[in-house]
Amino acid sequence: MKLSGPLDFQPKLFSALKNYSLTNLKADLTAGIVVGVVALPLAVAFAIASGVSPTIGLITAIIGGFLVSALGGCSVQIGGPTGAFIVIVYGIIAGYGLEGLAIATFMAGLILILLGAFHLGTVIKFIPYPIVVGFTAGIALTIFSTQINDFFGLGLTDLPAAFIPKWGKYFVSFGNVNWVTTAIGLASILIIVLVPKISKKLPGALIAIIVVTFVVWLINGSCEGIHIETIGDRFGSMSTDIPLPHGFELSMETINELLPSAFTIAILGAIESLLSATVADGVTGSRTNSNTELIGQGIANVVVPFFGGIPVTGAIARTMTNITNGGRTPVAGVVHAVVLLLIFLFMMPLINLVPMACLAGVLIVVSYNMSGWRTIRGILRNPKGDVAVLVVTFLLTVIFDLTIAIEIGLLLAIILFLRRVMENTQVRVYGEQLDVAEGTEATRHEVLDVAKGVEVYEIDGPFFFGVATKFEELMRTTIGSKPVVRIIRMRKVPFIDATGVHNLEMLISSSLKDGIKVVLSGVKPEVQEVLDHAGIDRLIGAENICSHITIAVRKANKMAMQEMEA
Numbered sequence: 001m002k003l004s005g006p007l008d009f010q011p012k013l014f015s016a017l018k019n020y021s022l023t024n025l026k027a028d029l030t031a032g033i034v035v036g037v038v039a040l041p042l043a044v045a046f047a048i049a050s051g052v053s054p055t056i057g058l059i060t061a062i063i064g065g066f067l068v069s070a071l072g073g074c075s076v077q078i079g080g081p082t083g084a085f086i087v088i089v090y091g092i093i094a095g096y097g098l099e100g101l102a103i104a105t106f107m108a109g110l111i112l113i114l115l116g117a118f119h120l121g122t123v124i125k126f127i128p129y130p131i132v133v134g135f136t137a138g139i140a141l142t143i144f145s146t147q148i149n150d151f152f153g154l155g156l157t158d159l160p161a162a163f164i165p166k167w168g169k170y171f172v173s174f175g176n177v178n179w180v181t182t183a184i185g186l187a188s189i190l191i192i193v194l195v196p197k198i199s200k201k202l203p204g205a206l207i208a209i210i211v212v213t214f215v216v217w218l219i220n221g222s223c224e225g226i227h228i229e230t231i232g233d234r235f236g237s238m239s240t241d242i243p244l245p246h247g248f249e250l251s252m253e254t255i256n257e258l259l260p261s262a263f264t265i266a267i268l269g270a271i272e273s274l275l276s277a278t279v280a281d282g283v284t285g286s287r288t289n290s291n292t293e294l295i296g297q298g299i300a301n302v303v304v305p306f307f308g309g310i311p312v313t314g315a316i317a318r319t320m321t322n323i324t325n326g327g328r329t330p331v332a333g334v335v336h337a338v339v340l341l342l343i344f345l346f347m348m349p350l351i352n353l354v355p356m357a358c359l360a361g362v363l364i365v366v367s368y369n370m371s372g373w374r375t376i377r378g379i380l381r382n383p384k385g386d387v388a389v390l391v392v393t394f395l396l397t398v399i400f401d402l403t404i405a406i407e408i409g410l411l412l413a414i415i416l417f418l419r420r421v422m423e424n425t426q427v428r429v430y431g432e433q434l435d436v437a438e439g440t441e442a443t444r445h446e447v448l449d450v451a452k453g454v455e456v457y458e459i460d461g462p463f464f465f466g467v468a469t470k471f472e473e474l475m476r477t478t479i480g481s482k483p484v485v486r487i488i489r490m491r492k493v494p495f496i497d498a499t500g501v502h503n504l505e506m507l508i509s510s511s512l513k514d515g516i517k518v519v520l521s522g523v524k525p526e527v528q529e530v531l532d533h534a535g536i537d538r539l540i541g542a543e544n545i546c547s548h549i550t551i552a553v554r555k556a557n558k559m560a561m562q563e564m565e566a
Contacts, residue, residue, distance in 0.1 A: 007117055008291035012075045016329035024329055031327030032335025035078055038203040038321050039065070039336060040343055044231070044351060045205075045359045045366070046081040047310065049146055050089040052098070054231055054351060055238045055344075056308055057081055062340045064312030067300035069333025073121075073292030074277040076284060078318035078333050079300060083366050084268050085311045087142045088402045092261050094161050100258060102248045102305035107255065107262035109301030112269055112294050121290025127271055128417075130382075130390040131409040133375050138397025138405060140370035143363055151185040151360040153178025153229070163398050180219075181228055181357045188212050188361030201325065205362045212358040213350075231359075232352030240348045245306040264403040265301075265311050273297050273314035280319050284328065317369075385416040418464075425461025434553065448553045453484035453560040456553070460492045463500035463527075483516055484563045485556040489549055491522030501534045508539050517559055520545045521552035 016024075039061055047057025061080040068079025092101045115121070145166055149156045154173045160166050188208045195204035216228045232238075277288040293314075300312045322332050379390055393409035434448045434456055450456060488504075496504075508518045518540050523531065528545070531537065537545060546552040 008119060008121075008289065009116070009295050010073070010289055010292050011071045011296065011330075012073055012289070012292070013070050013330040013334075016075065016331065020329070020331070025331070027326035028329055028332040029335055031322050031325040031332040033339055034201070034203070034325045035318055035322045035327070035332065036336040036339025036343070037206055039078070039080055039315075039318055039340060041203075041205045041209045041354075041359070041362055042315075042318070042366075043081055043340070044354070045362045046083060046086060048231070048356075048359060049083075049086045049143060049363055050081070050310055051093045052089075052310060053235050053238065055348075056310060058340060058344045059243065059307055060304055060309035060312060062337050062344060063307055063309060064300045064304045065340065066334060066337035067303060068273075068296055068312060068314065069330040069337065070296075071292075071299050072273075072296030072314075072330065073289030073294075074273075074280060074314070074319075075286050075288075075329055076280050076319055076322050076327050076332065077273065077277055077288075077293070077314045077330075078322050078336060079273070079297070079312050079314050080318065081310050082272060082313055082315050083143055083363070083370055084136070084139055084272050084313070085265065086146070087139050087397070088261060088264055088268070089310050090146070091161065091401055092258070096254075096258065098308070099248050100254070101310065102308070103250060103254055104258040104262045104265060105301050105305045105309070105311050106248075107259065108265035108269065108311060109298045109303075109305075111262060111266035112298030112301060114298075115266070115270060116291040116294030116296075116298060119291055121274070121292075121294055127267070127410075128386075128389060128413040130379055130386045131393050131406070131413055132271060132275075133372055133379060134390040134393030134409060135397045135402060135405050137371050137373075137376060138394045139402070140367040140372075141398055143367040143370070147360040147363045147367075150229075150356040151182065151364065153181025153357065180226055181355075184212055184216060184228055184355055185357040185361040185364075187215075188358040189365055192362065192365045203321075205365070208362065209354055209358055212361075213354050216355040216358070217353055229356045230352065231354045231356065234356060235352075237352065238348050240345055242344075243307050246308070247306065260403045260407075264406055267406060268402075269297055269301065269311060269313040270294060272316070276314035276316040276319045279316060280323060283320070283323050286328075385420070389413050389416065421462060421464070425459070425463075428458045428460065430456035430458065434549065448550060449557075450553060451557040451560045453564065454487065454553070454556045455483045455485070456487045456489060458489040458492070461494075463490070463493045463496040463504075482514065484560040485517045485519060486511055487519045487521055487549075487552050487556050489521045489552070490524070490527060491549070493524065493527055496527050496530055501530060501536070504531075505534060505536060505539065508536065512539075517556075518544065519552050519556050519559075521549045522547070 040058075043057040043061040044054040047054050047060070065078060065080045068077060072079070089101060092104050096104075142163065145163060148154070148170050149159060152174070154170070154176055155178070156169060156173060159169060191208035191211060192204040195202050195207050216230065220227055220230075273293060274288075274290055277290070277293055280286070281288055297313060304310070304312055318336075322336070327333075376390065380387055389409060389412050392412055393405050396405035396408055430450060434450055511518050520536075520540070523545055531545075544555070546555060
């Protein structure tokens with residue numbers, strides 16, 4: 001991974017069109033139409049759950065989905081609003097309104113573009129898996145919690161945003177359950193679950209919405225005293241006009257307040273889009289350009305806020321639907337956006353008839369699929385550190401918010417990682433004899449005699465701040481009679497940080513002050529470069545940095561003998 005170099009922006013659409021054929025077009029048209037139909041209920045449901053109107057969800061899916069396909073680095077990625085953003089979007093709107101959400105999304109887009117521009121397309125590899133599972137499960141539970149009101153028809157209008165107070169309100173309100181509304185929600189879930197058993201190509205969520213909406217239309221029109229709430233009841237008649245671009249005010253105060261949320265949106269977008277692309281590559285055999293994908297996702301999130309949209313990322317379920325229906329180029333994603341545009345222009349009056357309980361059922365199924373309970377069960381059998389990271393991230397996501405969960409989860413994971421590295425990094429002390437091949441797979445052993453007055457220390461692992469302190473403590477505890485020469489064997493040190501360099505410099509300085517010479521052995525080129533920049537070669541003499549332990553021991557023995565004879 002290089003942070004510098006030319007901009008790695010090569011959208012897959014441009015290369016796909018060079019050898020495009022009629023066969024490709026037929027496959028992409030079929031896949032694009034199917035994905036567009038599948039994306040419709042999800043875009044509407046995710047928008048409502050996020051605290052915005054269905055119109056905004058569709059606008060996001062249209063504009064964001066088009067830009068992700070046109071400018072991304074994955075051939076089959078389908079972009080749009082996803083469940084992962086519901087929690088963070090809802091929280092931003094509650095605290096800062098729609099303009100605050102637009103600013104946070106815009107900044108997140110810029111962060112994603114910078115990640116791609118600086119060749120950080122492999123950023124997903126730096127996010128520990130227990131953190132991803134923890135906050136995904138936390139998001140799933142939070143989404144489930146937001147749907148209880150509509151699923152049971154409780155009619156609550158002043159629900160607290162926090163998890164625990166929200167459930168407290170639910171428990172005291174369950175006596176007001178509307179059983180007709182609940183039956184509609186249950187019917188929706190049953191249809192979604194059963195339809196794939198008939199055919200995996202049928203969009204269960206869409207069929208549930210069509211069937212249940214028709215039934216509710218009949219009930220609302222013919223049964224006196226019974227009325228099941230619909231999208232139109234809650235949001236009124238929705239416009240079918242594409243909103244004109246509009247700006248928003250930026251100030252340093254607003255940027256400072258929303259930057260953590262923007263960072264969370266960017267990290268979530270990077271994780272979900274690159275996970276989706278990785279899964280797609282495994283199925284299709286293609287290869288995603290991760291840097292281009294991040295830049296494409298970033299551009300989508302920079303543009304969408306100007307039209308009132310919410311954050312965009314690659315959606316695994318829609319991407320897999322695209323693949324299973326024959327989509328193999330970004331044209332399918334473009335077609336999916338066009339299909340959603342046509343639905344938006346000509347079918348919005350029908351969307352007004354969709355019952356809220358049905359959308360709640362759709363999102364409850366989404367939350368179940370997101371929960372990853374089987375994965376959690378597997379991780380619980382892992383080392384306690386991984387379990388701790390998962391549990392802490394999950395609880396922080398549910399009880400507090402996603403921004404805190406990701407920050408604390410990453411911090412905890414880093415601390416545990418450093419602890420493991422420290423535990424696995426060993427510092428050995430040798431005296432009198434040294435086996436050159438020890439710790440390697442070599443079958444030929446060469447035993448070196450270490451002269452009296454020579455101490456050999458070997459560092460096995462990274463020489464960073466924690467290990468540097470460990471090495472310093474060992475030096476203090478093992479010193480008996482004052483040696484003449486100290487050999488520090490560094491053949492297994494892959495890198496050294498500033499603290500390691502500082503501690504090494506202090507050790508060499510104090511040793512030289514006490515009349516003890518220091519010889520370094522087996523220093524790797526990348527470590528040697530760091531030491532040279534720090535002036536270590538000038539401090540001990542370049543001739544005392546040896547390429548092999550045999551040379552170092554021979555040199556140290558000679559120094560010790562000369563000192564003894566003197």
